Amino acid sequence: MGNSLAIFFIVFGAVLAAGLPGMGSARGTSLVGQAAAGVVSEDPSKFGKVLILQVLPATQGLYGLLIAILTLSFTGLMGGQIPPYTWQQGLAFMAADLPMAVVGYFSALHQAKAAAAGVGIVAKKPNESGKAITFAALVETYAILALLISVLCLNGLASTFRA
Amino acid sequence: MKDSEYTYAVARIRVHETKLLTESELNTVIAAKSHEEAVRRLREKGYDLTDGDAEALDKKLRETWELLQSILPDERQMDAVLIKNDFHNLKVILKALVNEKSTDGLFRFPSKYDPEELKALVFARQNDKLPPELQHCDRSAYNILTKTRFAQLGDSVIDRAAMEWSIDYAKKADDPMIEKLAQLQAALTDIKVIYRCILTGKADSFKKRAVCDCSYFSKQTLIDAAQTLNDFFAFLASTPLQNAGRALEESPAVFEKYADDAVTELLTAGKSEIFGITPLLGYWFAVNTEILNLRIILSGKATGQSDEIIRERMRKTYV
Numbered sequence: 001m002g003n004s005l006a007i008f009f010i011v012f013g014a015v016l017a018a019g020l021p022g023m024g025s026a027r028g029t030s031l032v033g034q035a036a037a038g039v040v041s042e043d044p045s046k047f048g049k050v051l052i053l054q055v056l057p058a059t060q061g062l063y064g065l066l067i068a069i070l071t072l073s074f075t076g077l078m079g080g081q082i083p084p085y086t087w088q089q090g091l092a093f094m095a096a097d098l099p100m101a102v103v104g105y106f107s108a109l110h111q112a113k114a115a116a117a118g119v120g121i122v123a124k125k126p127n128e129s130g131k132a133i134t135f136a137a138l139v140e141t142y143a144i145l146a147l148l149i150s151v152l153c154l155n156g157l158a159s160t161f162r163a
Numbered sequence: 164m165k166d167s168e169y170t171y172a173v174a175r176i177r178v179h180e181t182k183l184l185t186e187s188e189l190n191t192v193i194a195a196k197s198h199e200e201a202v203r204r205l206r207e208k209g210y211d212l213t214d215g216d217a218e219a220l221d222k223k224l225r226e227t228w229e230l231l232q233s234i235l236p237d238e239r240q241m242d243a244v245l246i247k248n249d250f251h252n253l254k255v256i257l258k259a260l261v262n263e264k265s266t267d268g269l270f271r272f273p274s275k276y277d278p279e280e281l282k283a284l285v286f287a288r289q290n291d292k293l294p295p296e297l298q299h300c301d302r303s304a305y306n307i308l309t310k311t312r313f314a315q316l317g318d319s320v321i322d323r324a325a326m327e328w329s330i331d332y333a334k335k336a337d338d339p340m341i342e343k344l345a346q347l348q349a350a351l352t353d354i355k356v357i358y359r360c361i362l363t364g365k366a367d368s369f370k371k372r373a374v375c376d377c378s379y380f381s382k383q384t385l386i387d388a389a390q391t392l393n394d395f396f397a398f399l400a401s402t403p404l405q406n407a408g409r410a411l412e413e414s415p416a417v418f419e420k421y422a423d424d425a426v427t428e429l430l431t432a433g434k435s436e437i438f439g440i441t442p443l444l445g446y447w448f449a450v451n452t453e454i455l456n457l458r459i460i461l462s463g464k465a466t467g468q469s470d471e472i473i474r475e476r477m478r479k480t481y482v
Contacts, residue, residue: 038174
């Protein structure tokens with residue numbers, strides 16, 4: 001029973017890590033994509049510049065996927081050889097996924113807003129596109145910090161529980 | 164409607180904003196030695212005036228409206244700017260009916276309802292078939308015009324109905340900019356109406372029927388303060404629209420410029436917004452202002468007015 005519950009928490013954590021940032025990235029790239037389409041429909045030569053802005057909120061989805069894979073890998077779920085975890089240990093793995101899940105979702109949405117505003121800069125002053133990208137890229141910092149803390153937690157938990 | 168639903172439209176408008184004439188570009192047109200040179204300079208900036216000044220500028224307005232209609236997720240969102248023209252058109256139709264005159268060239272564009280359809284209904288006195296927002300003021304203004312022939316009161320009743328409708332619509336629209344715009348326009352219209360009332364010695368009972376409440380001042384406070392011109396200007400000086408009084412003291416034409424500039428200033432504050440309807444409203448007013456400025460320049464050049472006089476009449480630009 002303890003192991004089944006542990007497996008449930010581990011899988012649920014991995015699902016959250018992949019799902020929430022993925023949802024955030026999908027919504028974010030859609031929002032920036034609409035703004036980008038608006039600009040490109042008037043001036044197709046700006047496609048390259050607005051594409052970079054559209055790609056920015058997509059990274060959170062990739063980070064989430066990475067954390068989900070690491071969770072399944074560190075816990076042994078991927079190879080099918082699962083140690084006898086207690087439910088508390090399973091819950092700890094799930095907690096390790098949360099920084100990426102939560103921060104990934106919200107940072108993707110907020111980065112998309114910054115990137116959509118950047119599309120406005122590209123529309124009016126194409127030479128300032130570097131600044132527009134910088135504004136949006138700064139939001140990425142917090143997704144990277146969340147990714148880092150989730151990786152460190154997963155690694156630490158896996159080492160501790162195996163020992 | 165979610166603000167993010169305007170993302171596509173706002174991005175397209177941002178590109179179009181780059182094509183608006185700046186103040187320095189307008190100054191180069193003003194500096195033209197003749198009307199022909201002004202037209203040539205405008206052509207270099209993308210304005211094709213070969214069909215004649217008025218027709219070309221009307222065409223530009225129509226094209227802008229068609230663009231907005233094509234990109235708006237829900238075109239009813241622009242009712243805030245449309246319905247005022249419907250009320251104006253109703254005024255034109257009623258005057259034409261009572262005075263047996265033509266409406267040719269007097270309708271305002273764009274409007275929510277087809278002016279010719281409105282005309283047919285008003286002429287047939289099918290009041291109940293008119294759009295609900297126009298029914299009451301159509302009845303009131305028609306009674307005033309046919310029974311008393313008091314044209315100014317008839318106009319004022321319709322203007323007041325338009326303002327009250329705008330304020331009511333703005334409250335329902337739940338958009339801070341639409342509400343601020345409606346309140347500002349109502350206040351400016353009230354000031355204009357009261358000023359005329361004082362000049363023509365109208366009684367308070369007339370003023371009560373002609374003005375509406377707004378966030379800048381209550382109707383009663385305004386009427387109480389408007390017994391003489393000096394009292395009225397002193398009252399305006401104590402409101403956020405203190406410059407309106409100063410503009411009126413100079414002349415009604417200066418006030419008209421002040422009113423247009425106040426609207427542009429309000430909308431310019433929302434120029435940095437990335438979502439919502441504000442950038443679209445701003446662009447629509449910006450194009451209207453640009454067209455008005457070009458009319459001022461071109462008519463000034465055609466009639467040989469000095470650059471100084473033309474500059475004085477020019478409205479503040481959005482970009």
